[in-house]
Amino acid sequence: MRFAVLCDDPTARPLVEALDSRIDGHQLRYVVQLGPKTSQPHQGLKSATIVSRWEDLLAANDVDVVLAGGNTEQMFEGVKQLATAGIPILFVPHASQGSTFIYELSLIRDDNHVALIPFLWHRFDAAAQHLKQLLRDGALGTIQFLQLERSVSQSPSSSPIAQAAVDLELLPDADLLRWLVGDYNQITALRTAATDQGVMMARVVLSGRSLPEANWVIAPAVRPAEWKLTVHGERGTALLSRADGATSFVCDFDGQHVEGHSHxxxxxxxxxxxxxxxxxDPSTTAAADDPWGDLVQCFETVDATHRSVRRKRTIELHFEPMSERAIFKTQMTAIGCGLLVATFLLTLCYLGIASVVPLPRGILIALRALVFAPLVIFLAAQILLPLTRPSSNDHPTPQPKV
Structure with a gap:
C-alpha cells in the first residue's frame, strides 16, 4: 500500500522508518511538512516526497492510506477532509486532541464508511501479545489485580507533573489494560498534592463487572523513566516492562522471557x-473487534478521571446520573407542561359551567382562583432556578477548538 504522512507525533517514528524501508512491500510516497524538520518523525527519510499542504494529498492519485497525528490546526482540518474524501486514515491518538475531535471523526466514519485505524502500537508488540495469551490461557490462574506503574523524568524530582502529561500517558495505558483484561467502565481517580502546575502523584483505579481491578500510578522521578505492568494471579506474577525511550516491551513469567521488536x-x-x-464497511465492525470504538472509550476514560476528581467519587461510563441542576430543570419542565395543559382544560370547564349554571359571584371567583392559582405559583417558583447554578469547579474541562 502507498502511504502519506500528515503527522508530527514522535511516537509514529518507528512505523515511518519501517515504511521508508518498504516493509512488507508498503511504500512511503508523501510527507506533509507540519513544522520544523528537526521535530518531525520523518527526519532523515529517503523515499518520501515532501509537500507543504495536506491539500496536495487530495490531488494525488497514488495515496492509499494517510498516517495522521499531532495537535496542529492543519492536521485537524486535513484529517477530517481526507476522511470525508474516503481516504483511510491510520490515526495516532494524543490526549490533547480531545474527545470532541474524536467524536467528529466517528461521525465522518459512520457517514462515509471510511476506515479509521487507531495507531495502537502496543497491541502488536510480541511481548504484550504473549502476556495477553497467558491471560487467555489461564496460565496465571484467577487474576487478582493489575498494577501499572510509570514514572516521568523530572528535574528536580520534587517538581510536579503537568496534568496534560498525566493525560498523555494515561491514554495508551488505558487501552492496553482494556485490551488485556476487558471493558473497564468504572473509573476512580485521585491526585496527590495537586496544584495549578500539576500533581506529585496521580492514581487511577479501573474496575468493571467480573473484572480484576487495575491500578494505574504515575509519579515524577530523577532516574530514567520507568514503565512496568505487574499482573498478580493465583499461580504466579507476570511482568511486562519497557525501558526508557524504548518502543518495545519485555514480558517475564515463570522463567519465560519474551521481547518485542519494532519491525x-x-x-x-x-x-x-x-x-x-x-x-x-469498516464502520460496522463488531464491538468485540472495533479498535476505533476502543479508542473512543479510552478518551472517555481520560475525561472520566477529571469528573471523578471534581466530584470525588467513582464515575461509571455511559451510565452517569444527571446533576442536581439537570434533574431540577427536567422536573420543572415536566410540571410546567402539565400545568399548562391542566389550566387550559380547567378553563374550558369553567367557561362551560359558568355559561350553563348561574352561580354566585363568590363561587365564580373561587373557581377562577382554583384554575389559575397552580400556574401562578409555578411561575413564581421559577425564581428558585438561579439557586441551582453550578459552582465554578463543576464546569467541564474545555476541549481544544478544532
Missing part, C-alpha cells in the same frame, strides 16, 4: 490495518 510490531499493525481497510 515485527510494525508488520503486525500494517497487516491488521490492511484487513480492516478491505472490509466492505
Amino acid at each position: 515485527t510490531t510494525a508488520s503486525g499493525l500494517l497487516t491488521a490495518m490492511e484487513s480492516l481497510i478491505q472490509r466492505r
